[in-house]
Amino acid sequence: MPDAQPHLYLVDGSSYIFRAYHRLPPLTNRHGMNTGAVYGYTAMLWKLAESLSKADGPTHMAVILDKGSSSFRNEMYDQYKAHRPPAPEDLVPQLPLIRVATRAFSIPCIEEAGLEADDIIACYTGAARAAGWKVTIVSSDKDLMQLIEDDGSVDMLDTMNDRRIDRGYVVEKFGVPPQQLGDVLALMGDSVDNVPGVPGIGPKTASQLIQEHGSLEAVLAAAEGIKKPKLRQNLIEHADNARLSRELVRLVCEMTLPEPLEALELKNIPEAPLREFLEEQGWKSLLNRMVGQGSRPSGGERPAATAPRVAGPGEPETISVDRAAYLTITDAATLGEWLAEAATQGVIAIDLQGDGGHGLAEGLAGVSLALAPGKAAYVPLGHGATDLLSEGPTQLGLAEGLRLLRPCLEDDSVLKIGHNVKDQLKLLADHGIVVAPVEDVMLASFALDGGRFGHGLDELVKKHFEHECLALKAVCGTGQKAIRFGDAPLGPATEYAAENADMVWRLWQRLQHRLAAEHATRVYRLVDLPLVPVVGQMERDGVKVDRSYLAELSGTFAAETASLEERIFAAAGGPFTIGSPQQLGQVLFDRLGLKGGRKGKSGNYSTDQAELERLEADGVEVARLVLDWRLLTKLKQTYTDALQAQIDPKSGRVHTRYALAAAQTGRLSSTDPNLQNIPIRTELGAKIRNAFIAEEGFSLLSADYGQIELRLAAHIADVPQLKEAFARGDDIHTITAQELFGDAGKDSRGKAKTINFAILYGISSWGLAGRLGIPTEDAKAMIDRYFERFPGIKNYISTTLEAVRESGYSETLFGRKTHFPNIKSSIQSLRQGAERAAINAPIQGTSADIIKRAMVKMPAALAAAGLERTRMLLQVHDELVFEVPHGDEERAAAVIRDVMATAAEPVVALDVPLSVEVGWGENWGVAH
DNA sequence: GCATATGCCTA
DNA sequence: GTAGGCATATGCT
The missing domain is CATH 3.40.50.1010 (5'-nuclease)
Structure with missing residues (x-):
């Protein structure tokens, strides 16, 4: 039947x-x-x-x-x-x-x-x-x-x-079965169909309310008793809209x-x-x-153009994890047995637990090891007492533990697997241990699945094993009451730390085979993995910062801010919080009655730079004052104040941390503090660069690539005119202006420059029009003209997008893949965003690969030239900053220039030259 | 304390 | 129009 x-x-x-x-x-x-x-x-x-x-x-x-x-x-x-x-x-x-x-x-x-x-x-x-x-x-x-x-x-x-x-x-x-879906849809509303719903309620809240109360009417009936004030008020005020919406969505x-x-x-x-x-x-x-299929399409035959199998992270694997089975090792004999087994099998997974301090001051709380799936242990080394009366727990102690571990860590026949190995190398380097050889599951994942998801250990475990790792806050708590890992009881500490090592082991088993199969070894072995010790050393070295100079700047900024504040309040007719866009909007557009404020998503007036500059052009003085105030407070809060607070008391230097697997394109990113966004464009902001100084007896040397992304675009898209212009050393924007407009006046060159950059960022006529302040049709015509003169660019864009739609990822010249899950999204904005990113990624990513290769080669090149005292300190995407002994500047500059200019070789042969500009002086401001 | 919105600094 | 990090204000847990 x-x-x-x-x-x-x-x-x-x-x-x-x-x-x-x-x-x-x-x-x-x-x-x-x-x-x-x-x-x-x-x-x-x-x-x-x-x-x-x-x-x-x-x-x-x-x-x-x-x-x-x-x-x-x-x-x-x-x-x-x-x-x-x-x-x-x-x-x-x-x-x-x-x-x-x-x-x-x-x-x-x-x-x-x-x-x-x-x-x-x-x-x-x-x-x-x-x-x-x-x-x-x-x-x-x-x-x-x-x-x-x-x-x-x-x-x-x-x-x-x-x-x-x-x-x-x-x-x-939606959190509810189909029968209750109508109630959820009524609460959330639908902006496309203009179903009103209830303000402030989106899918999450709607679903939660219906789950809790069972129906829309029950929610409305219970509205008075709802705790959240805003939500209660909205439900009461807009109950009729909710009922109307219920009828609108009813089929x-x-x-x-x-x-x-x-x-x-x-x-x-x-x-x-x-x-x-x-x-x-x-x-x-x-x-x-x-043809040949009879009178109708049938028979289940596959379409002619079958998409190739795209390799991917694969189906999650189900694992069972027994945290209770992990061992706490507190004696030398047991640790010796584990390390002997590591030596026999030639591979071990290792994770380190810091004691909860940070920067150079961070100590080592313990080491966890894994030798097979589920076979993991924690070796506490520096755990303190959990209360004031007792002594610390029985444990090996730092010196003894490291003495036992060192032979394994330094044994070149034992492979050490880790996750984010750089931070572990740094900790051990503080104890004079140089770990090798290593593998890094975070970087392997970055090379394989870049753009698909994040590469933190917990996230990888969830993605690959559908398993939730024990959360650190379950061990150490959170907020004010949080304890240092080194003060955690050994039971929970073991479950947490040993699980990490266990998961590192299992992840490596799963990922290692994919590296070769998916052609990710070049990026992993030649670029990202060898960069680990190099960046680790840069972070340890840090950069010297002139505290008193920063303090002086802070003082100046504070005084000027105060005077601006007074003038703003006077002009505004009373005090308010200038830093609150909401309040500022009310003052400008409600109290002062200025016209035109555009409102954003939350119903507040927009008060961004563009908006204030528009007002300023209309002669509104407050707008100018607020713009100045914003510049000054930004500089003070984000740079002069924050930077002083980041100076490490032990070294007197600032130690930024570089994330190796954060940026989709393969770039590094910098945090705590971010030293990749130090001001330079405004005169006032540029003064902050002068605070970055060289050690006594040294110069700060800056070397940066000139227009590397445009050069790479000329190479990758194969644009003869641009390649020849770079080969001759001509001004590239002037050449572009000649091609597009037939002249290279100041105005034409400026427009050409804007278009050149727009190309790198994934052009749209709408975006270019906004940038140049011209009608969209004119922008469209300019782009058409650009494509006509440089057909390689047009071809690059279409072939790149086709390839990404087909395979799901883009590739740099070094083979670094970036995945774009949204490239076929049915949501236009997501899809177009993915398209722009996909056009940019091969260019920005190749640039990132090249400077990474330069960094990898740099220490050996400097050493070979007898420049062992020259240290590479910072990377800012297309710039490297060094500390060079007085007298060595010329020689260092030559070596650095050569390494950077030839960094792509021999892996990639470029048919444009890479130019490197070098400068040096007593601080970063004069060197750059 | 945490998340979101807004705004702004860099290549 | 690309890629990042981080400050404050604000509303809620």
Whole structure:
């Protein structure tokens, strides 16, 4: 009997076409008309028809469309769908074609005036279910999810993402079963359909409230007793809107079926009309698939263009973790046994626990080891007493522990696996131990899965093993009451630390094979891994900062800020918090009555730089004062004050920390403090660079690549004019201006410079127009002209995007992959953002690879030149900063320039030269 | 104490 | 339009 059960597929044609339009690349037919959305729609119908013979395939099918634009919901609420933007220009002519395409398949097409497709679908679903049929709604519309039945008799199919939507999916996404979904949707509202909902309530809160109270009416009834004041108030004030919204999202069935269920049977599809339609559209690939396949698409044959298998992180692996089985090692004999086993098998996973201090002052609380999955131990070395009365726990002690560990750590026949090895090398280097050889699962993950997810240990464990590591706060607590790891009891400390080593071991087992298989070894072995000790040493060295000079600057800034404050309050008619954009907006636009304030997401006026500069141009003095105030407080708070606080008391220097696996493109990032965003553009800000000084008897030397990203763009996109200009040493923006405008006046050169940068960032006519302050059409014309003069650029953009859509990732010249999960998103903004990032990543990423290679080569090159006392201190993306003994500057400059200029070799041969500008002096300001 | 919004510094 | 980090204010846990 189940085999004979009819299965009705209801295709939500209207919503499909909109999604297809935003998702699919433009496609034109032989009349020059854009038909991408219709093509997508046709291909989807084809696929559905193909599945006729399959187990869960359709026996009956209908396409449901919206007719007209007004429904009973508009009578209920005149704002319904009022703010929906008109359909895009090149989509409108495609809409009638949907009916033509549907007819070509000889599939019934149902539409009724005054009814939305959703309601018709609800109607047919109800009728089919009453007849004992199964129903599948082909759509991903959340409103329709209300129709899904727990017993599986009604489900949905999202053909864009090729997944079934059932009760489980709804519960996962909205926290409630389909029956309660309408209540959740009513609370959250829908900005696209202009369903009001309740302000301040989004999907999370809506779901939580319905889960808690059971229904919308129950929530409204309980509103008075809700704790959060804002939420309570909104629920009470907007209860009517909530009830209205409930009716708007309710799917109703008040019609007789225009076609009886039986008329929807999916029979053989007559060949002639379909062939005629495909020929008319010129869709050869679909036509070819008809040949030799009888009269309709069927048989479940795969489409001709099958996407290649994309390697990926793979399915998560299920593991069982028994934290109680981890060992606490407190005696030399047991530790000796573990280390002997490590020596025998030649590999061990290691994790270090700091004692909770930071910077150079951080001590070592203990070491955890793993020798096999689940076989892990913690060796406490510096744990203190948990209360004042007792002594510390029994443990080996730091000196004894390190004495025992050292041979293993330094044994070049024992591989040490870690996660974020740089921080561990630094800790051990403080004790004179140089660890080698090492592997780093964080960097392996970065090379394999960059752009897919973060590379922290906890996150990797969750992704690969669906396991939650014991949280550090479960051991040490949080906030004020947090204790240092070195003060934690050994039980929890062992569970936490040993689990980390265990997970490092398991991750390496899982990731190591992928490195070669997915061609990630070059980036991992030649760039990121060898960089670890180099960056570790830079962090340990730190950079000297002139505290008294910074204090002096702070004082000056403070005084000027105070005087500005007075003048601002006088002009504003009273004191307020200048640093609060909310209050500033109220003062400017409400109290002072200035016009024009644009409001942002939370309903506050925008008061950003652009807005204030607009006011300033209108002669509003407060605007100028606030801009000055912002500059000064920014400099003081973020730089002069913060920098003084970051000076390490032991070394008298500032030790930034570089993150090796944070930036999607492969760049480093700098924190605590960030030394990659020290001011330089404004005269006042640039003074801060003078605070970075050299040690007595040394100079600070800065070496930076000139226009490296444009050079790489010229190479990668293969633009002869630009490559030749770089080879000659010409001014690149002048050359561009000549090409584009035929002249190179100041104005033209400026525009050319802007376009050159826009190219690197993934150009859009809208964005360029904003930058240059010109109409979008003019910007579009400039871009077209650019593409015409430099066809390589246009070709680079299209081939890069095609490749990313195909494979899911982009690649640098060194083979570094960056994944773009959103490149096929149905959400336009996400997709376009991914496209811009994908255009930029190979260029920015190659630049990052090159300077990393220079850093890796630098210590040996300096040593070979007898410049052992020259130290590399900072990296700022295209710049390296060194401390050089007086008298060695010229020689160091020559070595550094050479290493940087040839850093890509021999891995990559560039056909543009890399220029390196070098300067030195008593501080960073004069060196740069 | 934590998360979000806004704003601003760098390459 | 790319890639980052971090400050304050604000509202809530």
